Amino acid sequence: METRYDNTPVRASFHASDFPFPKSARIVIVGGGIAGAGMAYHFAKAGWKDVHLLEQSKLASGTTWHSAGQVGQLRSSSAQTKVNKASTELFASLLADTGHDPGWLQCGGLQLASCTERLLQLQRNAAMAEVFGVEARLITPEQCREYYPMMHIADVIGGVHLPGDGRVLPGECTIALAKGAMQRGVAIHEGVRVTGLLHHKDSRGIKRITGVSTTQGEITAEWVVLAGNMWMRQLGLAAGIDIPVYPCEHHYVVTRPIDGVTRNSPCSRDPDAGLYFRALDDGGMKLGAFKKRSKPWQIGDAVPQDFSFGLLEPDWPDFAEPFAAHCHRLRGITRDDVVKFVNGPEAFTPDNNFLMGQPHATEGLFVLGGWNSAGIACSGGASKYAVEWIENGGMSLDLGSVDIRRFLPFQNGRAYLQERVSEVLGLHYQMAWPNRQMETSRGIRASGLYDRHRALNAVFVETAGWERPLAYAPVGIEPGIGYTFLRQNWQPWAEEESLACRGGVALLDQSTFAKFEASGPGALRLLQYLCGGNIDVPVGKTVYTGLFNAKGTFESDLTVIRTASEAFYLVTGTAQQSRDADWLLKHLPNDGSVSVRDVTEAINVVSVMGPQAFEVLAPLFDVTDFPFGTSREAIVADIPLRAVHISYVGEPGLELHVAKDRAGELWDHLMVAGGPHGIRPIGTHAINTLRIEKAFRAYGHELSAAETPLEAGLGFAVDWSKDFLGKEVLVAQKTEGVRKRLICLVLDEPEPLLWGGEPILWDGEPAGYTTSAAWSPTLGRSVALGYVKRSDRSILSAASVKQGSFAIHLFGRHHSAKPVTRAV
Template structure:
């Protein structure tokens, strides 16, 4: 086969390949829906894993949907270790496809270049380059003059510098899809084109789980053990028909093609100028592909149904919308004019509510796996995502920490069309927006809030959003607009949060923690199920709480939560805000035919917490009979009424100070809050926000799901062995006993920075005698410690484990903006 090239008159390239005729089966082990780059990659990896009776279904022709008009760039470095591993796998796979399958994927290892046209952007690129070392991606910080080596036509007058990534490259998207499909077919996968999947078929179990058992097509039904949905922007409508939420929605995405430009060579790196929202790369004939990610984009107005006949199609050119980006291209690349352009490409692409793609089993389903919502990075992600999709299915769960892309992170309302259309208009632009620490979404806000929202607003709160909840991040002084001024150094709320922390540490504070997810789990078998799922002993006396982890068979974390035993067979469960669907799904799927039921009561209860040395005195003033002055035992529970509503008071704390969480029915929330404020007025009680809570929990070394706790870590590595009851059986126990016997290779460590002026934000490299041994999982300025504090997992660079002596006798540093700062290291917190 002759080499196919990208030319100004054939780009985007339509792949031409004849698929052998295949009879539509009545039964398959796996049905993959969607023949784009993702579906082909998944099919390829099923073949490599030796799976038989696998069918890939495409409603039109392979690569004819979103894939064919993709830019084709393969950048390796992502925002997390796991997502970077996904993209690295893509690059490795694409590089070997031609030799392996005999079909040219168009891989070219041309490298990648990111430009900085401001000091703030250079800070971000320096952070990115530092983490590249941790993630095993080669990255080099270069000067504006060095950038000219790769693009002589570059205007460097306003550049501060750049980062060059030699391992990046590009493919021909359609040809890469055909190459993957060829490899799949060589491994026994059957590909059927021109078959439209119209519905998912399923039955519901007694526990409320949808068991997907196949698909209904325009050519008959196919029963299947597994249905893998890889149809990108078509997935949502199939899910809606079955009552399954798959929150993706298409936006218009533009690029233009130029005729050959003098001086442009095909080996020039794929380049991004994020401050202007631009990307550009060379074609094989010396032409250019000039694209953009504007701050706000236009959703494709197709209602809830993407046309099935939209194949190898594009939308109408939109020069007015591309006017500003094109002017920026002409500024950045000397010699580009409007007359250089020969083609305008406007193609819809699927985006998710948070700019991370989607993988996994939708909540309360079995036999269904989703892989899509690529946010315009499908070519870069899909090769590796196919590998981890098959691993996930084979192993009954993710094999590394892919929580950031797990579909169970989304709440049903996030699949609403109005919400999605507004949100994805912002998400497209996030590709090149500044990755500020704590950056908040601006669209689709105000969806969920506690009963205290208006009170917080009146107290000058600045709100952030998690899982749709509006949460008070901090309280600005009166007369100052509560708006964050983002920075990589210290943000404008720094001193206000210091005051909030001091109030809680030295006196008393009131917190709104209503966004915790909450369930009632009850039934004759409820205790046995919890004993099986949880590492700690749940069989405690009534009105006691238990902190526990939930683990998978590998002994790594699925979640951590608090369980309150309300009666012999009834349990009140409290877990993280972002875990609402994931934990509910995990517990529900383990009920089976046993006698137990779980109910989500997240929005039925608010949580008002009173924390600090004077918390007991405030609550004594509130109700002296329930809260006598003498300290209560940690984990104890007390009940009382307010406005005829029962309040559950839990003696727990996530900030490391004496305190109580008061779980109150929504109707009585404001009355309780006002009563606490009145009772604490003499002590100077004040509200504090989530930034203060975060700083205090990091100061105390309290672990958090999604940071220190994930499917990559065990409780032993996290230093939470005390919360395991070894005398009972539970999921993951065998793996933990084995690790206990073999010894720990990595440990979670607390750090305190020597330099008091530097603010850490998390995800910074950790060095042991100059060698990178890990990165910070959480970090913050610690007001009590007087310097930045952090946590992170490290490995001994000399092999073996990590001991206290190792921490005491060696030098540790944390890297920020390419500078290494000395830090103290300890297994215990510094506060």
């Protein structure tokens, strides 16, 4: 089937065979869009039997059928790019495999830049594309116009062409996947609506999903896969499970055939104007937009069940500005050329990444959806890796950025979602600035020190809902972020803060750490199994350790403090609260011998760090005989707290863990005590810079489900004499050696400013990319961490890295860098 101006969007015509309705199944897939069909196809390809897909209407009748159908490969991370590359490979193979044409056409992709900053972003993207194995070339405005002769390029300063990109017919692609699944034994049931999730709770509080109730009866199942996109949230709500997606209106128009446009014209994006446009088979065009602010579909908490092959009313007033921008870019197109207005709701998440995995505290349930208008491009590969995830009991690559457990319950509230998704839709084409902050749904969480930070003129940034000081603006200067890929306005303030900590004493608010208490007669046994480090230490001792999975890769890293013979205090990353709680919960013994309590909100952390830290602390309480890596209870100015001698910034000092309602008092006492020493509050950027200078790792950057402690250079934090989850794999790797290795690089030149996400070259060849980077005021140049490997996947020794010649690619230039054990 072709796409023409008079049949677009294409409504696929297909009738599934009349399969007997089951009472039980191994797999039940809920949702017959491209994601659900992709899951069915990949389960079948992997040899799974007794797989049933349920669709409440017809295949592809929800958000799939009206999708634009563009398939771009390049994403913001290596893992997400692998997902999209897998989509293109899948779609290119479907016709030969299934006999049904998905409409795949490798017409290429084109992205335009009409300002200097956008060109810098495209240069960064093109450089990373080479690392990720995606062909991309920077081209001139005149070369951009060769693809669309009517393109106005007076305000275009460059572009990037990606020849491997393409498009499909979304409905036909779904049918091809469904046919391929059925040919391998999957049963597809149309016209069957799922009305609820069958479930019960076990003694640990985990919700076990045992099947579904439907309009034709109940089905028990080993696994339920929710792939119903914007319908998933209401099914989750009914079962007390958070699936934070919400629909927004998304507009495009269809034109008659336009002179100079062919079916092979590339799928194009003009992000500075928020536009995309692509050709139809007859030379017509789809002209779409992602405005900075969009309209949530006002449906309360339930998408209509009968919204099948549905569209919303055209909204020309809302589309007037984008359409005018299209007419500016593609000269000669007018309103008279438009033959159809498509207003289709699509599901968006709070952070513009899709949802994948098992929700917090559930078993037997897997979620795949919330596509943020990129479902066609992502779903084919995502469904492949989702099946691997289910088969292997965990991620087969680092998919932490899409793991549904990154969200917390408040992010599933309707008011929060409606406000946030109105912004998220526009993020597709907004600049990917370093430290880019969301503007909506703010002010949700804060430490007990928030008012102090405001009084000190803090520039606030948000992580997991927490408002945190990025840096403190000088008195009289309005706090805010001036975005650029070069030097941002707040960086001089943060650099002064870093130097204050290195040379004197600083005050840090680290309250957003996630914190748990694990206790009971089985607590030690559990933590010894989950942690690579030895947790059987004296009371008061701290242990830095990784949480490993069966593959020997990181689920998290954290500090464990033994507070009593059967009690432990766990401190982990801000963004790890839900993931770590879920990991602990799912490994609790059924005998009730361990209890875990989340105390994140109740306890704040005020840290005093720097060479003069103990001079400030000594008058307040006894800090003598207080070795590094130990903890004790103390009272400061009548405030009870737990002091921990540990540091994430590489300078001496103490973390003071205190009840939230007493944190402000403690802060004030410390400011007074530190006054003679010039104590200075510092924000999160200074903290991050300080940890990068010391080559300290951070989960989500250097550590993930794709790395082992040996690759990360953290073998010293593993106790090889005890048993723990993943040990067998790690022992084998220790014997064989590693094929990728984390290194720290310091640029030779002082000027280039690194942010992270820049390609690393080893002896002139692409070898990896930076995972974290910052300009170091201590060294007067940029410092970066990143993983490197050889193209032949050879074993890497420390000596081979030390002898290598390294450079970092930035804006078209290679900047030489030296590998160091630690930067400072």
